[in-house]
Amino acid sequence: MKYDEKLIVFIVTIGVLNNPVYKKRLWLAARNMNISRREWPNVIADAIYNFDGIILLSNGIRWPIPDVDKVLGDPRWFSYYFEEDEKGDPHRDVIMLERLRLIDxxxxxxxxxIARHFSK
Structure with a gap:
């Protein structure tokens, strides 16, 4: 496959991840996937490490792929992340935005x- 034929994916910026609408849509999409909290790190790692395309930062520089297990930490984090409050909104805010970046x-x-609707 030639370089120009590879799929290019851009990493979401921290500014976009701080947008409450974007963050909620990402949360809803992830929450509605039929993936257990223990499987999330595996499916994320599999998607990123086996991606045949190119992952770039918004400025066009290749993104240095991190150790997914180190970024995500204990899978119990997903249980906390998916909790909702009495209004159906996320119960907790995410401090480590790099985790959301991997989910995105x-x-x-x-x-x-699905991802194309996060910023609409």
């Missing part, structure tokens, strides 16, 4: 038809 990247690689 998973959707961009595996489910682009």
């Amino acid at each position: 990247l998973f959707f961009k690689i595996k489910h682009p038809e």
Whole structure:
């Protein structure tokens, strides 16, 4: 496959991840996937490490792929992340935005038809 034929995916910026609408849509999409908290790190790692395309930062520089297990930490984090409050909104805010960045990247690689709605 030639370089120009590879799929290019851009990493979401921290500014976009701080947008409450974007963050909630990402949360809803992830929460509605039929993936257990223990499987999330595996499906994210599989999507990123086996991606045949190119992952770039917004400035066009290749993104240095992190150790997914180190970024995500204990899978119990997903249980806390998916909790909702009495109004159906996320119960907790995410401090480590790099975790959300990996979830967002998973959707961009595996489910682009869903990911394109996060910023609308």
